[in-house]
Amino acid sequence: MKTIKIITAAASIAILGFTSCQSDDNTEIGTNPNANYSTSTTASNYERAAMNDGSDDDFLDGNACTELLFPLTATVNNQQITLLSSLDFSSVINIMSEFNDDSDSVTFNFPIRVRTSNYTEVTVNNQSELDALNQECENAEAQGKDAISCVDINFPVTMLTYDISLEQTGSVVLQSEQQLYSYMTGLESDELFAVNYPISATLSNGTEIQITSDAEFQNAISECMQYEDEKEDAANTAAEVEAVLSGTKFKVETFINDGVDTANDYAEWSLEFTNDLKIVATNVVNSALGEIEGTYSVSSETEAFVNVNFASNTALSALGNNWVISTYSTTLITLQSKTDASVTLAFKKL
Structure with a gap:
């Protein structure tokens, strides 16, 4: 703008x-x-x-x-x-x-x-x-x-x-x-x-x-x-992060809540951010679990945000949040909860 x-x-x-x-x-x-x-x-x-x-x-x-x-x-x-x-x-x-x-x-x-x-x-x-x-x-x-x-x-x-x-x-x-x-x-x-x-x-x-x-x-x-x-x-940050995410697969590198890193809970999942704003999560260990689909959007005000949404009854629902973009590169994006700065999430490119 x-x-x-x-x-x-x-x-x-x-x-x-x-x-x-x-x-x-x-x-x-x-x-x-x-x-x-x-x-x-x-x-x-x-x-x-x-x-x-x-x-x-x-x-x-x-x-x-x-x-x-x-x-x-x-x-x-x-x-x-x-x-x-x-x-x-x-x-x-x-x-x-x-x-x-x-x-x-x-x-x-x-x-x-x-x-x-x-x-x-x-x-x-x-x-x-x-x-x-x-x-x-x-x-x-x-x-x-x-x-x-x-x-x-x-x-x-x-x-x-x-x-x-x-x-x-x-x-x-x-x-x-x-x-x-x-x-x-x-x-x-x-x-x-x-x-x-x-x-x-x-x-x-x-x-x-x-x-x-x-x-x-x-x-x-x-x-x-x-x-x-x-x-x-x-x-500009939002546009660049959206370009990094789109069409790319990531894994949960860290997910810290109340001082505890629960990234291991998501170690078996890959998350593909599609170019039509969907997230397709695939279990890479047990294919019988199929795919879990969510959505994402990238927006900005005076900060840039990534909104992640999964249905409440899925293995990935805890990742749903409106995240503030903290840092990013072509391979790693770190996020912080908009409402609770102690909750952080990092996606690493596969």
């Missing part, structure tokens, strides 16, 4: 629906210490937080800087599908998740339309043009011009306006991210502003916070971006 968006070379969107008025409210004329220039860190923070978010469809276009517009048609893993709205994303995800050891492919039926980070709508005529947008997105991230999508400002927000002498010239009420983005990118060098705090914002973890200063907004951004980095790291 990426959290970047790009400022493209297209012209800024005009500010629509702003209200401006001369006012002495909430400030002392000529003495506001929080007035910011267009080149200030605060201006950059609000501009980046207000960019159009194109990250929800990254699993299709691989580009957090562009929002795909509907309708569009694409071929996903050799299956053609027409998307009329974001509600159709689930159909694409179902196709992609059918097997976990294949390489998912998406081919668009061009032309398609996208909305960029500065709210400009662009027609993309072929894969080369889409690749160029993806490269712009990567360049923006490398240059520190990426957007901040982990803080959603709750509108309306009022900006108090000043001249270079710090004399208040009025106020502007902004009703949306697009208006905020246009305001920030339209500031002239002799125009200053101060945010009329407090404002509220919703973080990507669902927490709503009150912000009372530019410094608090900067802190909120730093904290939520760290949270997003943790989520991305966990998602």
Whole structure:
């Protein structure tokens, strides 16, 4: 999950629906210490937080800087599908998740339309043009011009306006991210502003916070971006562990509960993790015992998890748990119970 968006070379969107008025409210004329220039860190923070978010469809276009517009048609893993709205994303995800050891492919039926980070709508005529947008997105991230999508400002927000002498010239009420983005990118060098705090914002973890200063907004951004980095790291871990497990046979190397290692109870069993999220356990000593089938799934939040499930009346039911991935390699995966850190399990590749 990426959290970047790009400022493209297209012209800024005009500010629509702003209200401006001369006012002495909430400030002392000529003495506001929080007035910011267009080149200030605060201006950059609000501009980046207000960019159009194109990250929800990254699993299709691989580009957090562009929002795909509907309708569009694409071929996903050799299956053609027409998307009329974001509600159709689930159909694409179902196709992609059918097997976990294949390489998912998406081919668009061009032309398609996208909305960029500065709210400009662009027609993309072929894969080369889409690749160029993806490269712009990567360049923006490398240059520190990426957007901040982990803080959603709750509108309306009022900006108090000043001249270079710090004399208040009025106020502007902004009703949306697009208006905020246009305001920030339209500031002239002799125009200053101060945010009329407090404002509220919703973080990507669902927490709503009150912000009372530019410094608090900067802190909120730093904290939520760290949270997003943790989520991305966990998602990468989950993907890598799923690739290690899929289509491979393992044995129980250790299973420690209450300080006792009971791995010997499972020494006769091999466990194959199939590419359709099943576990097929086979007794390698006594074939008459047949096979025991369970399921597994790999997921992530700010940690990565492997959920293992066997029916309660089987020889392997005790392995069922939601396990936190502790360490992993191509041959050994160590896990810890999500609810009891003293319970650990390790799978070793056969």
